[in-house]
Amino acid sequence: MSHLAILPVLLPLVTGSLLLFTSRLAEGLRRAVGFAATLALLPIALLLMSQVADGSYVVYSLGGWQPPFGIVLVADRLSALMLLLTAIVALASHVYAGDGQDAAGPQFQSLFQFQLLGINGAFLTGDLFNLFVFFEVLLIAFYTLLLHGLGPQRVGAAVHVVVLNLIGSALFLFAVGTLYGVTGTLNIADLARVIPALDAETAPLARSGALLLLGVFALKAALLPLGFWLPRSYAAALGATAALFAVLTKVGVYAILRVFPLAFGPGAGELAGVASPWVLPAALVTLAFGALGVLAARALREAAGWLVVYSVGTLLVAIGLFSEAGYAAAVYYTAHSTLVSAALFLLADAVARQRSVGGDRLDVVDSMPQAGLLGSLFIVAAVAMAGLPPLTGFAGKIMILDAARDSGLAVVTWSVLLSAALVVIVALARAGSALFWRIADAGTARPAQRRVPVRTLAPIGLLLASVVAMVAWGGSVTAYAWSTAGQLARPSAYVEAVLGTAADDRRSLR
Amino acid sequence: MEGLVVIAIGVLTAAGLYLLLRARTFPVLLGLTLLSYAVNVFLFASGRLVVASAPLTDQGLERYPDPVPQALVLTAIVIGFGMTALLVVVALRALRETGSDHVDGGQA
Helix, strand or coil: CCCHHHHHHHHHHHHHHHHHCCCCCCHHHHHHHHHHHHHHHHHHHHHHHHHHCCCCCEEEEHHHCCCCCCCEEEECHHHHHHHHHHHHHHHHHHHHHCCCHHHCCCCHHHHHHHHHHHHHHHHHECEHHHHHHHHHHHHHHHHHHHCCCCCHHHHHHHHHHHHHHHHHHHHHHHHHHHHHHHHCCCEHHHHHHHHHHCCCCCHHHHHHHHHHHHHHHHHHHCCCCCCCHHHHHHHHCCHHHHHHHHHHHHHHHHHHHHHHHHHCCCCCHHHCCCCHHHHHHHHHHHHHHHHHHHHHCCEHHHHHHHHHHHHHHHHHHHHHCCCHHHHHHHHHHHHHHHHHHHHHHHHHHHHHHHCCCCCCECCCCCCCCCHHHHHHHHHHHHHHHHCCCCCHHHHHHHHHHHHHCCCCCHHHHHHHHHHHHHHHHHHHHHHHHHHHHCCCCCCCCCCCCCCCCHHHHHHHHHHHHHHHHHHHCHHHHHHHHHHHHHHHHCCHHHHHHHHHHHHCCCCCCC | CHHHHHHHHHHHHHHHHHHHCCCEHHHHHHHHHHHHHHHHHHHHHCCCCCCCCCCCCCCCCCCCCCHHHHHHHHHHHHHHHHHHHHHHHHHHHHHHHHCCCECCCCCC
C-alpha cells in the first residue's frame, strides 16, 4: 500500500512538532524548514492528483484496520484539488509572512504547520468523527494564528470566534452522536450504505442529525445567518494569515460537498435531498449580504473579508442546486475564489504597509511608492473577483448561471447573482479609484514611505498567475471540474472503493 | 435509567445555553463547559445504555456496551478540555487588552 495519501497530514505534523521544540534555533533556519515543508506539499498534492485523475480512489486505511471499523483517508479528484489549492495558498502565505510578520509572536512556524495539518486532514478523511478531530486541529491553530501579534482588536475578535466555534463543535458532536446512534457507523461511505435502509421510525432522528451537521458546516463556511464572525476577524488578522484563512471557509464548503451528495443524495431513501430546501435560500441571502458588505466596507481588508462571504454565497448557490452541472461549477468556482481571495488579503496588507497614513482605509490620501505595481495586481484580482471577462470569475459565473437554468428557481438565482455581481463591481471600482487613482495633493511633510521588497510581493503574483493559468488552460481545468462533478453525482463508486468487499461480512454490533 | 440520563443531558444543555447568552466571558465559559458535559454524556449514550454486563464485549454475552462511543467520548473530552483552556487564556488576555470582561470588549 502506498503511503502517499497520509503524507499531507504526516509532513506538517512532524515538521510542526519539531519546530515546536526548537524555538532556540535561529529564526532564519526555522523559517527555511517551514518553507521547505510547505513547498513539499505542492509536489505531494500534484502526485496525488495525477493518481486520482483517471477517476480512481486512493483509500488509505490507517494501521491496516479495514473500514468501516478502521479509520480511512480517501483521496478523490475533489480532495486532490483542495490539497493542491491549500498548497499553493500556503506557499504564498508563508513567503509573504517571511518578511517579518512571522516574527510578530512566538511559534508562528509551528502553528502554521499545524494549521496545514488540520486543513489537509479535513480534506482527506473519510470518517465523520475524524472530520471533527481535524476541524478542531485546524480551529485551534486558527485561533492562535488569529491572535498572532495580539492587540485589542484581534483579541476582541478572537473571543467571538472561539466561543462561536466551540458552540459549533458541541453541535457537531450532537450531530455525530445522533447519526451514530441511528446508523451504528461514522464512516461516510458506510453511512451512504446504511442510510437508504432506514425506516420511517428512525429516519426523522437521522434527519435531525443531518441538519445539525449542515448547520455546523454552514458556520464553518460562514453561510449567513451564521457568518457574521468572519469579516471582522479576518480583517483583524495579519495579512499573511488572513490569506491562509481564505482556505478555511472552503473547508466548510468542502464538507457540505463531501457529505451531503454522498450520504444524503438522491439515493438516500427517506432522507434523500435533506439539505436541498436550506442551502440555496441561505446561499442567496449570503450572496446578497456579502455584496452589500463589500459596498459598505471602509477598508480594503474589510472588503476582502466580505468578498469571502460573497464568494461562499456564490459557491453554495452552485452546490445548492444539487446537480452535476452545479457541482462542476462549484468545483471550478472554489479554485478561483480561494486563489483570488487570498491574493486580495495579501494585497490589502501590502497597501496598508505602503501608505504613510490611513492604512488600508478607502480614503484618498497621498500616493504609494509602488502604486503602479500594486494597482496592476489589484485590477487583475478585482476583475477576477467581480466576474468580468476574460478571467476566471466570469467563466465560473457562466457555469453557475448555466447550471441554474434548468432548476425551478432560475429567475431568482439569476437576478440575485447578477445584481450582486454588479454591486461588487461598483464597490471594487470605488475601492480601486480611492486607493490608486485619485491622490490628494501631497500635504506638507510626508512621513517616510516604506517600499515593500518585490520578493514579498511575489506571492501575490504567484496567486494571480495561478488564476491566469486557470484561464489559459481553461479547457483542461473545466474538464477536471466536470469529471469531479461526475464522481460527486455518482457516489456508488466511492462507497465501492472504500468498503469494497468488507461491507459483505460486516457484522452489526447490536 | 434512560429517563434520568435524558433529563441530565437536557438540564445540562439548558443551563449551558442560558449561561452562553450572558454578557461576561466567565459565565459564557462555564456555559460552554456545561454544554460540553452534555455533549459527552449524549455521545456516551449514543451507544445505548447497558447495565450489569461486561465493560467490553465478551464471548457469549447477549448484551454488551458498544465500545466505539467510549472511544469517541474520550477524544471529545480531551479536545473539549484543551479548547476550554485556550478560551480561558483568550478571555484573560481580552480582559488585559480591553480592560473589560464584557464579551464585546467595550462597555463596563
